[in-house]
Every structure is written in C-alpha cells, then in structure tokens.
Amino acid sequence: MNARALRWTLAARARLALALLSWLVLIVCAGEAQAQRTITVWHPYRGAEQRAFDQVLRAFERDRPGVSVQTLAVPFDAYAAKLEAAIPRGNGPDLFVDAHERIPSYLARRIIVSAESAIAAVPRTSDGLDLEPIALEAVQANGERYGVPLSLKCLALFVDEELWERAGRPSLDSLASIAAARTSLPTGAYPLVYYASNAYFHSAILHGLGGQLFDPQRGAYAFEGPAALESLALVQRLLADRVIPPEVDGASVTPYFRSGRAMTVISGPWLVGELGDARRYRVAVLPRVREGGRAMSPFVTVEVAFLASNAHAPGLAAELATFLASPEAARLRASVGRQVVATRSVWSEAELANDPVLAAFRRAANAGRVMPTHNNMRLSWEPANQAIRRALRDPQATRVAVEQGRRRYDDASRPLPAKRSALPLQLTLGALALALAFRSVQRARDPEFRAAVKRSVPAYAYVTHAVVIVALLVVLPLVLGATTSLYAGRDGALEYVGGANYWDIITARGGSLFASGTFYTVLLVTVLWTIANLTLHVSIGVVLAIILSRPLLKLRAIYRVLLIIPWAVPSYVTALAWKGMFHRQTGAMNAILAALGVEPISWFAQFSTAFTANVVTNTWLGFPFMMVVTIGALAAIPKDLYEAAEVDGATPWQQFRHITLPLLRPTLLPAVSMGAVWTFNQFNVIFLVSGGEPDGATEILVTEAYRWAFTRQAQYGYAAAYAVLIFGVLVLGTRLLERLTLGKQGGGK
Amino acid sequence: MATLSLRSIRKVLGANAILKGIDLDVQSGAFVVLVGPSGCGKSTLLRTIAGLETPDEGSIKLDDKDVTRAEPRERDIAMVFQSYALYPHLTVRDNLAFGLRLRGESESKIKARVDEVSQMLGLGALLDRLPKDMSGGQRQRVAMGRAIARRPKLFLFDEPLSNLDAALRNQVRIEIKKLHASLGATMIYVTHDQVEAMTLADQLVVLNSGKVEQKGPPLEVYARPASKFVAGFLGSPSMNFTDAVVSDDSTSAVATGLRAPIDRQRFGALERGRKVIVGIRPHDVTVRKGESSAHGYRDGAAPTEIIVSVEVVEAMGFEAYAHGPVGGAPFVARVEATADALPRRGDKLALSVEPAHVHLFDPESGRSLEGAS
Known part of the structure; x- marks a missing residue:
C-alpha cells in the first residue's frame, strides 16, 4: 500500500x-427532549374506570401538544409492592393512583411528595376549593396534603325495588323500619343482607352509635366500651330476629341480592358492576341505627392521585394531578367510570345530580367517616373481626369477645423490645471467626493436610455446584432467617434486640402460658393436628393399599389412579374446594347432613368442627402418599411368609397383625416422619380452610408465624423467631421418633 | 403321626391342568418323596395337601377326616418352604415359638418346646439372632425347627435343600433322615433331585405332567421302572434309550451296533420285528476285554453286544463315562477309570449287558413291556 x-x-x-x-x-x-415531555402514570383501574381514566389522559394530551402520557395498569395485588420497589430505583411512575390509607406507609418509604402545589392550582368556588372537604381531610398528613383526591368509595344501601314494593314500601329510614318488613317478605327472603361479621361493615353501625374501631387522635384501638357492646347487641338482635341471614360473607351478598332474596343489602360501588340488569334497584344512604338516632356512618376511602418522588417530570405530574381533579376530567370519570368524584362543582350539573346511584353514594360518603391512616389502624382489623365473629356466634360471650379483641390488639401492637447493642454478639462472632481463621491457617501449614487437599481437588470439583446450590438455597436463608429473629420492628424497620423475641414467645409475654394464641397453645394444637392427621393418613393409606394389592380386585389400575389424584392436585385447589364444601349454606357437607336429617353445622364456629374440617381436608390430601408407599412395601413382602403363617395356624387378622404390620414398619417409619414434618408445617390447609377460625383457635405454628409476618404490621423478627422455634421443635421431634423406633427395633416384635 | 389319603385330586390353573387325578395313600410314619421334573405338579400337590391350594375335584383325608376344604390352620400340618419363609422381623426364638403362640400355648410350654427343638437341631447359640444374620444352612435348620416345634400330624417339605450348596445339601439330607427316624413322624417331601428322592424315601412317587407315573420303594422303582419316563428320570447319568426291533428268533432286540438279550421271563414272547425302545443304564454295561476292536459284531456269534464309537470320554476319577452313538441315539457307558484302560476318542468299544439289566419300552406309550404279554 x-x-x-x-x-x-x-x-x-x-x-x-x-x-x-x-x-x-x-x-x-x-x-x-422526548423524555421531558413524557409522563408515566400507574393505576389499578379495570373496565369502565380504566376507559374513563384513559379518556381523561387523552384529553390532557390534546390540550398540551407534545406531551405524551404513558399508562400502566398494575394488578391490584402487587400494586404497593411494585411501587415501593420501582420508585426508589427511578423506574417508577411520575404519578400514580391509590387509596389514601397508604399515605403513612408511602411517606415512611419516601415514595410520595407533597401535592400542595397541585392542590393550589385546583379551581376555587365561592366556598373554597372545588373538592369535597372530607376528601381533602383524608389526604392530610403532618400538616400537608399529599395527593389530589379524585373519588370517594364507601358503603351504601342497595334496595331491591320489587321486594320493597311487595313488602309494602316500608320506610328505609332506620334499621328497625327495615326489620319490620320481615313479616311481609316471601319465605327465604331477608329484609337486610350484609357481611355482618366483618369489622369494615360493622363500623358503620358502630359509628352510628357513637363508637369507633380506632381512635385516630390517640392512635389507639377503640372497639370496646358501651358503644361496641351496644353495636354487637344490635346485630345479635337482627340475627336472632332473622332480619339478617346467618353467616354471610363478602362473596355471598351478591347471590342473595341477584336471586331476589334480599330486600336491601349494604355494599359498596363494586356491587353495581356485579348486578348488571339482574334486578331493578336503587341506592340509598345507610339507615339510622335506631328510630330518631344517628345514621349509620360508613368508612370512606378516598382515591388519590399521588406525586411520586424521584419523578422524571414532576412539574407535568403536578399539572396532570390538578387536571385529573378538574371538572372536565371529573365529568368523564363520573359518567364513563361511574366514580363518585371528589370534585364538588360537577355535582351541581344536571346529569350527575340526577344520577340516582352516584348521587346516593355521594350522600353516603358525605355522611361517612374518613378511614384513619394511622399505622396501627391496620392492626385493628384482625382483633375486631375476631371479636365480632365470636360475639355473633355466641352472644353470651360478647363481653369476653370484646376483651379478647383488645388483648389481641395489644398483643400485636405491643411495644417493641428495647433496642440492644449487637456488640456482644458481634464480638462473639468475631472471636469465633478469628479462631476459625487461626485454625485454618494452622491446618493449612500442615503438609499432610495440604497434600490431602490437593489429592481431593477433583472430588471438590464434583461437589462444588451442589455445595453452592445448597448453601444458596438452604443454608443462607436459614442463617438469614435465624439472624432476622434477633431483630424486632414493624413494617420492615428492624432493630437488633437480641433474644427478646424468643423471650417474649417463651414467656407468653408475661401472660398465662396457655391463654389463646400463645406459643404453647398453638404448639399443642399443632401437635394434636399432626397426630390426628398421621393416624388417619396411615390407617386409611394402609387399608386402601391392602385392598388395592388384592390380586383378584378388578380394575385395580383405575382405582389406583383415582386414589392418587387427590395427591396430584395442587393442595391449595383442594383446600379451597373443601372450604367450599364446608360452607354453612351452600356446602356439600351440610347438604349431605340435611339429607340425613341432621341440622346444618356451622363448621368454623367451634374448635372441634373447624379442626375436623381441617383434618378431613388434609386427610384427603395426605392418604395417597401413605397408600403409595404401602403398596410398594406390600409388594416387597414375600407371599410365602403369609403361607407359612397360614400353615402355622394364623387367621387373616393374625397374619395382618403379625406379618403385614411389622414388615410395613421399616418402610412406613420414614414416610411417617416425613409426613409428620409436612403436616406440622401444612400451611395451605389451615390457612385456606379454617383460616384459624374460630378466633385463631385452629392456627398452627406456621400459620401463626405467617400472621406475625404479614397481617400484624410485618413483624418479621417475631415471625422469624417463631420459624426458628418450629425448626427446633421439628429437629427434636424427628430425633425423638428416630430414637423411639430404633429402640423398638432392637426389641424384636 | 398320621395317615393321609388322596383320591383323584384334580387342579386346573387357568388353561393348564396341573393335577390330573392323583391317588395316594401315605402310611403313618412314612417318608414319602414326591419327585418329578419342573412343572410336573409336585409342589402344587404339596400345597394342596397343606391347604394353600384347594383341589377342583377329589378328596383329602387326614386321619380319616375329610379336610379337602379345610383351612390350613385347621389341618395341623407343618411345612418347610424352599425359601424357608422365616419371619424376618422375629428372632429365631420367636420364629420357633410363632405357631405355638398363635395356638395360645402357655409361655412355659413354649419355652420347653423351643429349648427341646433348639437342642435337637443345635440352634442354641442362634436363638436371639434375626434371620438376616444367619447363613443359608442355619436358616434351613430354623425352618425345620419351626415345623418340629409345633409337633404337627404331618410334615411337608417343599424342596428344602435346593438353596444350599452341594456339601451342605448332603449333610442336611442325612440330618433330615435322622430326624425322621427319631421323630417317627409322617413326612411328605418334594424334590426334583433324584439323589434326595432315592436316599430319603420309604415311598417314592414319581410325578409327570400331573399324574403319578410310578410309586413304590425307591430301589424297586429304580430297578423296575414302569415307564421310559421313570427310567430316564432316575439314575445318573440317565438310562440310554435306543430304538430297536425284536430279532427273528425273539431272543434279542437289535439295532445298528446293538444286540440286547431279552429276558423271556420278564417280557414273555415278543413278536418278531416288533419295534421297541431298549433301555440300558450306563452302569449296567461291562466292557468285553480284548474284543473292543474295529471289526464290529457278527450276527449270531455273540449273544449280546453293544458297539460304541467313542466320541467323548469324561473321567470322574473313580469311574469314567464314554459317550458315542448307538443305533442313531446317544449312548453313555460307564467304564473303569484306570489310566491304561481308559478308552480314547475314535475307539470302538464293545460292551455286554446282562439280560436282567435290559429294559424294554413300548415306543408308542412309553410303558414298560415287562409282563405285557
């Protein structure tokens, strides 16, 4: 070149x-340049609400050329978790829509910022901002307003016009006047249907009687005292007078109303979508608790447009938030999305003012009470739910139930153990590590050891991947879990407390050791649960295996497959199916009992029946394993042993007792100890079938641990301590079983 | 001690007739051996006696009591299995005591019996062992002990020695014989091994495809087999069979390389030219010294002569077997095993046989022609 x-x-x-x-x-x-004009919005909307929201955003874009709004509809279940993960990393939205109750939690995680600027831009009317005062109250925290309120959600009264007319158009002004319609309704129909055992629904009555579930001022549980007792007595009376049907849960309200068996129901805006054109109905405000008394007052949840921290376009996000609350946007959200919008001015327009459903919900919301946002509010639901359920089940125990609720709340919200210095632990661990290092160095110097290591290098190469996987999947989580148990805190804010969690669990926090919900009580239930299950699994499994092993049985292969199916179906599917079968009104179990002339049973009302329901479900799940193991073990028993025994003079029963059983033992024992561990930790069945009902009496250790971790303000440390104790109990238990069986084996027969 | 009588026992399993009408009488204190090749029905017959199988037809009487449909436990019979069928989870002591316990005997009586049996069989040191910790021979003895401990009316043995090595088998065989003598019990023993059959039996019952071919004292059965099957089954090496015809003067049966004298007393006057099967045991021939040569035999010159062209010689040490064809069929002759007398491959061996040792069978039926005419 x-x-x-x-x-x-x-x-x-x-x-x-x-x-x-x-x-x-x-x-x-x-x-x-592009990035500056794009804004990302997350929302949990579906269906009509999503359509309305999209139309609003298109309107926003139309007015601002060059601006593009990207939306992401996030499934509701994972909504908060996704926000909390994405926003701090800068992958989150600029603006998102969520309920106002989450403000404290979002503030604690610093993923929202003040929306004062956006609110300031909201137009004013003669009497202040063009937003409902109750909605503005809801977004208030620490003297600032976080987010622009968009819409209100609360309970209202749905009235079935046809039944109401048949009942002679009774007044719907008070519970008493509704109750009076009972006699004029067709059989099977009730004057009122609602989820009576749920604290959210019960609160409406409680508020009407001057009580409350939770005192936001003091930040304290308040479901006690005369108002609480009176509210429960009121519902007990409604139940006793058959004004409301027994054992209605959230899901069974709709069928009641759709099938014309409820003159009125208390429900939220979601029912509108579920009803469609099935019934002619109207919506009204909730009735008074008694004639001349105060109206029932539901909790109000406000949907809020939040401004995310870490936003790419904060200015535009604030502008959009203001726009979402504007009359133009509110009109769309109301007419298309059927939302009870928080923008006041649009309600004076004819279209909305004349909308019977929306207007009624608005009136109901304005008579309602903002859902407190205090952190401990969420802790109140479980104790209150349990107290209400127990009181409705057993009116004699109302006072006890209320007291128990209080105790449960105190338990869950108890002051955290004192923070302690982790120094002693660190020092010990440090010293241990040092000693270990010293010892390793010493050993490494030993030429023989070095030679041995060198020789084993290929062997190490073979086991490395297994060791790494086991370390990552088994050892590491175990160590992390055990470490977590030394920390305490709520909502993920953990502080080192040493063994305080264990101390609290072991001493039942100073209370009676065998009170309901203590470690010992739950352990006792767990052990009972394990023994009951194993007994049934093994006996049913062995009997079926023996029947299936008969060479003369026809269609043996088909029976085997059929009997193994319960095992092959995912356990949660089975658990849910069985839960359905144990339903008081619609379950197959009570249908069978009814056919036999037995009174229907409220399966989850007493410990014995709820426990039985759990055991039945888990037996259904558990016997196939024992059966399969036994079939294998039976095939391994030589036929001539039976013949020898027969000639020796053994009856069939004696053959089973002296040959089959002892020879099944070596195979069954490992299966039994495995089954014991599985059953001991059988989360799905307990959680899905009884859910711990009644009053947490059927909880086992692992579901109890779950509750501490996930329904009692994420007390991970306490839950981890439970987990470590479960691990300890299982290790001890299996050791004991081993010891027992080894000892027996030496003894001969 | 008991008597047993079987009358026309029939048993069909699926499409196969396993037992085709068995009649058998067992005297009290007898040692009866059922022998036959695999699949002859001997084990099924034993299991039928035990009650583990039920016959389709026929009757079983034990001490004049009909037990055809009785459960095994109602028969008071003990059985020793080929696999021993010891209860693997029980010690020797408990294995021995098992049947007694089931019968609700008192513990003191059980202990006495177990001690007695263990002494008889030398099991004293093994009493606390589990079956898996013992050798085959020890297990075999425990299996016998378990049978003895109950003192049953009847002992059944189903090929009890077949899982032992040869040396042990011989030893245990003798022990069983002694045991029978000392207990004086009635025993029925199934085997496919003709040595066991010959040595143990008072009464030998040869079974073939579900039928009794011949029964009688073992030596009698051996000496005068009723059929070609029995003749071939007993004795090792087994009897030589050659197709032949009766000579013109009816004094001998003749085939290529064979002229066998016919004992008129036993066989009567056989029609000349009749086709027969000649059976001669390898042990019943003698080598004609000096005449084993290449020139073959001369008709009429020698009354009896067998010429074997030796193909293979098996020297066992104390004796030797020379193999070669005679009359188109393989022939084995026992010869002296001394090194200088040992025939070699290619030799023509001239043999003679006593008339008393010549067996004749009908080619069609396989039955012995003895006393036929």
Missing part, C-alpha cells in the same frame, strides 16, 4: 467517525 492510498484511507475513517459521533449526539438530544 502506498502513502497516498494510506492517507486517503485515514481521512475516510476520520470522516466516518465524525459522522457517527454527530448522529449519536443528535439521538441523545432528541431522547432528552
């Missing part, structure tokens, strides 16, 4: 590089 050609080539390359560079710069700048 000559010099000229070389020069030409270099020049060409330089030009090419320059061109590429300028392109790159252009692309980056364009991207920058």
